[in-house]
Amino acid sequence: MTKRNFWGYFVPYGLWLGLFVIAPVALIVYQSFFNLDHQLTLTNYADYFRSGVYLKMTLNSVWYAFLITLFTGLISYPTAYVLHQLKHRQLWLLLVILPTWINILLKAYAFIGIFSQDGLANTFLRFIGLGPHQLLFTNASFIFVATYIQIPFMILPIYNALDDLNPAFINASQDLGATHWQTFRHVIFPLTLPGVKAGIQAVFIPSLSLFMLTRLIGGNKVITLGTAIEEHFLTTMNWGMGSTIGVVLIVAMIIVMQLTNDHTKGAAK
Amino acid sequence: MKRLMSLVALLLLVCGGLAYASTQLQKSSGAANGKVLNLYNWGDYIDPALLKKFQAETGYHVNVETFDSNEAMYTKLKQGGTHYDLAVPSEYMVSKLKAAHLLQPLDRTRLTGLNNYDTRFLNQPFDRGNRYSLPYFWGTLGIVYNDRVVKPGTLTHWSQLWSPKYRDQLMLVDSARDILGMALVEQGHSMNTTNPQTLLAATKRLDQLSPNVKAVVADEIKMYMSQDEAAVAVDWSGEAAEMLTQNKHLHYVVPSEGSNLWFDNLVIPKTAQHYQAIYAFLNFMSRPQNAAQNAEYIGYATPNAKAKALLPASVRNDRQFYPDEKTLRHLQVYRNLAPRVVQTYNDRYLEFKMHH
Incomplete structure (x- = not known):
């Protein structure tokens, strides 16, 4: 690559990274060291780690993000696997991705319609004689909707990993006498694990800070860090504290990335 | 890929064309000769028919921009770069804007409809003597x-x-x-x-x-x-x-x-430019007939006593809202x-x- 070419490529990327990745993160970190009176201080962090409320909220967020990721994974892996075996798989894949074209708010409102007292779900429950139930504003409905929204982001990387898998490995495994289960457990799954990890990264982090759904579907019965950030920026205007929570989320993201990356080092990539 | 690109290009062209046409349309309707009023209001918080009537009467075209929270409005006014002539903050936000020196005092001599207002809703602790604000709804x-x-x-x-x-x-x-x-x-x-x-x-x-x-x-x-x-x-x-x-x-x-x-109030931000239009609008909205029409459209309680008298008895005597x-x-x-x-x-x- 000639020197001119290098700069030609580097400048737009560098500008992009600088303006839209590094600068915002730096601003958040910077803001997090200021209190309401615009004094440079560490009190935001001290408050965060001293206050039982924020720690409990963090625990809550991590727990729900974990559950959402777990359910998403449990549904997505078999789906991606079956999808990969199908004849018109591109079409099926398109159908899986289709819901991501719809705005998340619209999807949430659609679920309000489905889960409400006279909604589709309760009409069905009444029909089969189980009577109406309170579905909205329960933890279960929150996890259900969040999982539904995250599923495409988990299926895609797993599907791609399955696609990249060399069929020769599977044939070899079967030729050498492995059962279907053994082939799956010892060949297919380990080789597609990078896809699962990529899926976890794509699902876990956004799930930590869901706030629209916690209110619309969860009725604020589930409080996550996203709720607190929203409040600090929009109501109390304590941007310092909001940024502090943002920094905590960024650190959490780095940790998750590290945890899901370390093991793949050995794999040929 | 080529088809996708041409589709995207087409979409951009159509949207751009429409945006251009709509600004042209706005310009032709008064904006060109500077006869405008920039109103920063809550979403769907004024009867659009009144805006038309105001323009027909005075020639000022009202550009409405909306916000969805007092805090969002405060942030926007504070960061500057805006040219709002009138805004509609709630009462605590009036104090906050005042304290941040983001408001201009009202020129009482140019207000004609002040005595239409119910005195119980004037001279409130957030703005003693209504130096900066006129109540809009309560x-x-x-x-x-x-x-x-x-x-x-x-x-x-x-x-x-x-x-x-x-x-x-x-x-x-x-x-x-x-x-x-x-x-x-x-x-x-x-x-x-x-x-x-x-x-x-x-x-x-x-x-x-x-x-x-x-x-x-x-x-x-x-x-x-x-x-x-x-x-x-x-x-x-x-x-x-x-x-x-x-x-x-x-x-x-x-x-x-x-x-x-609670009160929502009309105030003049520091960034205001069109004073003729501002006072024309404040006086227009203080007129009993207009305030009553607005109250019927929005469904909130009006602080304008003479306007309230014009409302149907079923509304006026509704203890739920009055x-x-x-x-x-x-x-x-x-x-x-x-x-x-x-x-x-x-x-x-x-x-x-x-x-x-």
Whole structure:
């Protein structure tokens, strides 16, 4: 690559990274060291780690993000696997991705319609004689909707990993006498694990800070860090504290990335 | 790929063309000769027919931009770069804007409709002597209930919400000041208390409400109540008015022991430019006929006494939205609290939401 070419490529990327990745993160970190009176201080962090409320909220967020990721994974892996075996798989894949074209708010409102007292779900429950139930504003409905929204982001990387898998490995495994289960457990799954990890990264982090759904579907019965950030920026205007929570989320993201990356080092990539 | 690119290009072209055409259209309708007024208002908070009438009468074209929270409006005004001639903050935000020197005083000599206003809604603590603001609409915080579950007339006090009768029936509006304020009034305290102990006690009292709370939601409360999702809700009168038109079984009541009295007010931000238009508009909106038309369209209570007299008797005498003198005396207006106190309110409220 000639020197001119290098700069030609580097400048737009560098500008992009600088303006839209590094600068915002730096601003958040910077803001997090200021209190309401615009004094440079560490009190935001001290408050965060001293206050039982924020720690409990963090625990809550991590727990729900974990559950959402777990359910998403449990549904997505078999789906991606079956999808990969199908004849018109591109079409099926398109159908899986289709819901991501719809705005998340619209999807949430659609679920309000489905889960409400006279909604589709309760009409069905009444029909089969189980009577109406309170579905909205329960933890279960929150996890259900969040999982539904995250599923495409988990299926895609797993599907791609399955696609990249060399069929020769599977044939070899079967030729050498492995059962279907053994082939799956010892060949297919380990080789597609990078896809699962990529899926976890794509699902876990956004799930930590869901706030629209916690209110619309969860009725604020589930409080996550996203709720607190929203409040600090929009109501109390304590941007310092909001940024502090943002920094905590960024650190959490780095940790998750590290945890899901370390093991793949050995794999040929 | 090529087809995708041409599709994207086509979309951009169409949108760009439409945007250009609409700005041209606006320009041709008065904007070109500088006869404009930039109004920064809440969404759907003025009768569009009045804007047309105003333009026909005075020639000023009104550009309306909207915001969805006082805080968002404050941030935008503070950061500058805007040219709003009039904005519509709530009362505590008027104090805050005033303190931040973002407002210009009203020129009383240019106002013609001042004596149309009900004196009870003027000279409020957030703006003594109405130096900076004119009241636009006012309202209350209260209880909405569905008469299929709650017998009309039986639910009239805040403390009744704690009754085990309403287990898992109650929806609260997601607002720290209002919900803590409700608990404060229930315990006989001021809604503007700054005493941390009092606030803590109010939070404890709120925690006892938890079994009755079905959800803490925002605008969606209207939809949920109209669809019978819950039987009782704590919400603002403006929202309640909208619910009542959608569901005949709903009723609104302001507890007589006290509640919040809120105002939305017209103010002139520092960035204003078109003073002729501003005063023309303020005087236009103060005219009883126009204020009454606006009140009928929006459904909120008007502070304009002469306009109120023009409203149909069924509206004018509706105790739900124009409470009687006794209740009115017990209503409290929010003061703009110090940021630290606001923080305490929100922290306590967040704790309540965590526990429930």
